[in-house]
Amino acid sequence: MTHPITRHFIDIASESGTRRVHYRKCGNGGPTILMVHQSPRSSGEYEPLMQQWAQHFTCIAPDTPGFGQSDRLHRENPDINDYADAIVEFVDAMGLAGTVAYGFHSGGIILVTALRRHPDRFRALAIGGYAIWTPEEVSLFGRNYLPHFLPSGYGEHLTWLWNRMLEQTWFFPWFDTRNQTRMSVAHADPQRVHGAVMDMLAAGNAYRDGYGAVINAPRDIPSGDAPVPACLITAYNGDPLQAHIGRLGEIPANWEARKVVTPADHQAASAEFLLAQGGVSVERLPETDKAGFLPIRTAHFDGLIHWTGARGSARLVVHGPARSSAQADHAGAVAIDLPGHGLSDGWIGAAPTDWAAWQGVIDAAAAALGADDIVYEALPAGDPDLLYPDLTPDRHGSYLTRAWSIVRAERFFAPWYEASAANAIPFEEGAITPEALARAHLDRLRGVAAHSCHVARRAAGVA
Template sequence: MQITRHYLTISTASGPRRVHYRKCGEGPPLLMVHQSPRSSAEYEPLMRQWGEHFTCIAPDTPGFGQSDRLAKPSPDIADYADAIAEFVTAMGLEGCIAYGFHSGGIILVTALRRHSGLFRALAIGGYAVWTEQEVSLFGKSYLPAFLPSSYGEHLTWLWNRMLEQSWFFPWFDTRPQTRLPMAHDDPARVHEAILEMLDAGDAYRDGYGAVINAPRDIPDAVDNPAPCLITAYDGDPLQVHIDRLGALPPGWEARKVTTPEAHRAASIDFLRPHAGPFRADFPEDADAGFLPVKTPHFDGLVHWSGKPGAETLLVHAPAREASLTNHQGVLAIDLPGHGLSSGWAGPAPDDWSAWQAVIDAAAAALGARACQFEPLPTGDPDRLYPDLSPDRHGNYLTKAWSIARAECFFSPWYVASAATAIAFSPVDAAPERLAQVHRARLRATAAKACHSARIAAGLS
């Protein structure tokens, strides 16, 4: 089942705020709010499953994924709840059903309390009620600053932080009694969380901090809140919090279940009878988005941004993406296997005609009549684009960072000498800029094939 992606810019009291959301399925709308520090991407498998019954709408919460962060310094849980309410209103989703896991559930419960009539029913996966001691412990150690450093030291911390959060809870408290039963060392799973943390940057502390410091915010019975089911499965650190919930209003239930599958089944069974009317159309921005493109070799989404109706479409160089280009006044796309666009279904083609077919389809859909290509970097593709597949120890992260630094000073980057030195601006080597280039290279899984195909086609 296809998942589409969209942007929607919301007018708020503090100014416009762009929200990125995923959509899947047909039928009554179901809002899905992810946990921190993740994004709506974590719900893709569940959206394909639940999309058989609902139109699943999953936004990135502020500061995560591709959504703008909140303008307010040190926002609290009420600010995130109000942000969800703003999204619901802008989408025309008032009176929908909603699902949230961990942080997402806390945001939804607070939104329900603060905005009467916003939801018909909620299903929540784990609702945290922290003790004063836990809040104090988390406040000291759980949310250190996450800022890029000149030589990539922050990436060593990031890898181990995201890996070991499946080993211990809280992740920094490495004692026998804090071990988790569902530990793993799967590089691919860690890499997914790594990319989401790189998207959020230091803003992860806003969303995570708001949840950790959130009080028990369950509505009172006199408020007559919409019904809600809270479940938590064996191995979930929040299962013990079921016993901390206290008295619940009428129509609310909390229970422990055995498995993640049991939690999801209970959630969907609870939500179905409360679903609202069918919806098909939802608003989205007109100056950026994701085009569904289908060619003989590609079937996926192409991310685009720029000036609608512009004559020229800018195509970035391999291992880069549209966000790194100056495309003011023109249109730009992320090539397949780059940036926010989908990857190729199989190995990336080394025949440029397959790439050109995607570019032509995107240009036609956007109304562009001419293409402009960024120049290729100098060098041998085999050396320009070494394998950056996630490894067990996260070495690929610092490898990619070293490449991003070397690219500032030499061409080709893999030869450091007086003969290969190039002019540079200190701004290009600033950690904030390197972080953008580094993230683009990690996303660029098809860079070498793209470079080779362009060379073969004479598009240097």
Template sequence: MITRHFIDVENDGNTRRVHYRKAGKGPPLLMVHQSPRSSKEYEALMEKWSSHFTCIAPDTPGFGQSDPLPGHPEIAEYADAAIEFLDALGIQRCAAYGFHSGGIILVTAVKRHPTRITTLAVGGYAIWSAEEMALFSDRYLPEFHPFDYGEHLTWLWNRILEQSWFFPWFATDDAHRLSVANDDPARVDAIVREMLDAGNAYQAGYGAVLRAPRDIPAVDANVPPCLISAYDGDPLQEHIDRLGEMPPTWSAQKVTTPADHQAASLNHLLATETAMVDGLREAGDEGFVAIQTDDFNGLIHWRGDRTANQLILHAPAYAAADEQPAGQIAIDLPGHGLSDNWNGEASTWGPWEAVIAAVADALDTSETIYPTLPDGEPDQLYPDLSPDRFGNYLNMAWQIVRARHMFAPWYQVDTAHAVAFDTERLRPEHLAAEHLSLINASAAKEFHIALQSRQKDN
């Protein structure tokens, strides 16, 4: 089972929160994702490799649910941040795996902290030419901020969609076409959500990787063994020929498929012994609890006072607030926020009641505070926001979060249903947070209907 955790990392008086995933019971394996993704992209691989390693995959700074680094960090700071994360966990030495920009971070970490990594496997290592770097220039990483009417969402969908068609994504000509083009809404949606999590912080992490020196350690460098491999269709496969001379324990190879790359990486990692570690540390005011009922088996996200007596429930289509007062602890309900979705029936109150009771027991709370239901009919309040080929669901959700500040219910746009509102709540930054909560709320309608039935019964 993959579990999720938070931990606070300190450096030079600054504290930043890091979110990480963990699976397995073997020696530790640090897994660093590519930009602009998060540790979620490694879930399938963690399940495969968890029989060999304790797989530990953090969201790198500024991505996923991890805080960004202060200032204007370069690749050295991201490499050091990976080591500081290990320090916070209490891990002295571990094996490591990174894909694309994750590999750049880890190679830099190996050069700066060679005694902390026992062995390293990398998927694709970029060695850019001067012409390629000039092509990237400032176009590859434009600023990404929310706009009042959701214009940023149209750009985001098409940018992510077409990055599988061309590399770089904006070079729309035959010379830069890729052989792995797709228009799979689920694949595009996964990356879109991670970009929405990161916001403009993606510029810092991704930019540091692009600007990073591409110097492989010297032949006589005292560094741990490393395998670099890339498969057909990976735009970095041709870069295998650019690596030049490497230390004797380093090697590189071209393979045919992603599965071949993963198999070669695993074999390489297993060839070096890495010591086991004890239990890992985590934050005390935010985390996840594993809950199992007849209809739910997964992780529930919580934040707040761990000694609280009051359990706070959010309204349908929302999520737990960022900060909770003393004496209160809030959760994301199933199918909302960072919590897992249902694996069974959820349209009656019974399954929700069972999960809430199990969470209250796990967090040792004695009083549950229920939300106020919004006005309106569930079928109209919560339309289908499943990802579609053209990304229309993103714009639909944005229009909903704007309208529900002005009308109740939001779909009744007339004088009779107009409500007073705070103009500050219409700032794009606030709407962006609500928008992300809404598109993450796959069980909003079911929760609304279940709450209605509870109210009728009471």
């Protein structure tokens, strides 16, 4: 049985201001389990595990500050205590005090620090690989591990990003390309690399805050006689942190650390341990009324539609192909991301070229949001076959720079593929800053159903 994953936002108020947190939820029957992802990923990396564990738990996985769709922390140079406290703020806002929790690598370090600072918020932890860096490693990482990640005008940053994410499974640390740093888990799977690339593009340079806090975190394991909840730490063969099991030193009497063989062994041991601890259950979790995800089911679509804006407004804004609600002007209105665009789910099978299927989803979203005036962005001029070339992730990451070239050219020409004086269009200089191009580039990559959307709308004559 496949358990559906829902997505939500919650606004958390603190002394430093209100910040929005995005979280995923899966399962409805068992005790809650808080799942904290590694850096620089998002809660999306846990989707397969959430569906697996949902038979036992109600899985709740937030994006940590600055990653995925969660806001950054409102402070300069946050440290590991700040990220630990942010997780506890989330626990409190969600009503999860007393929950069990799971974290892998960076997520584990955040959770252990949170448990030490706030032991009453957790019943037990299961950790996948806990890093104990030597002073030499901290110094080496500090110089090389976290370069600034800023968009460049012509997309040069994308070549670095692809190879950085690809080769982190070839060498550890990723920048130390020597025979003795080769890893046993190397791969060249474009889809796996693409997932990490998309998370980095969403985080941008903010990745340095969360990742840096973890790398610079001191050994934070409670003393042997500390009255803290139980914890299991495991690491599998091929995990570079398996060797750190021998570096842990003294741990509390109710803690255990051991090596296992495979990732499946680690996950099974973690679930078995946490199930034995009990936990808390919740019936309804809070979320903001300013953005969210609508569960929509039609003949061709069964998934989540992202919405944002003034819920209750009569006007619903629908963006154009290869764009998203983030780019659409929806001031004083509500906006959605179409299927296969932005943060919304994709279609069941191939995206339809019958506009009735698209209109069915739009109408269902409008009804759920209470809107009855639907406004559509204009379609771009041009041939859909040329406007939306294939951007499937490839072995060498060339799709990233191809998409960047498109979003840059479409600021200067209409259609973008006709780069001639006759097709030149006026543009605003603010629209071609690297930051503005980066936002459009991310939407272009997410707009996997753009071609079908354009074809369907044009055939139906939807203005």
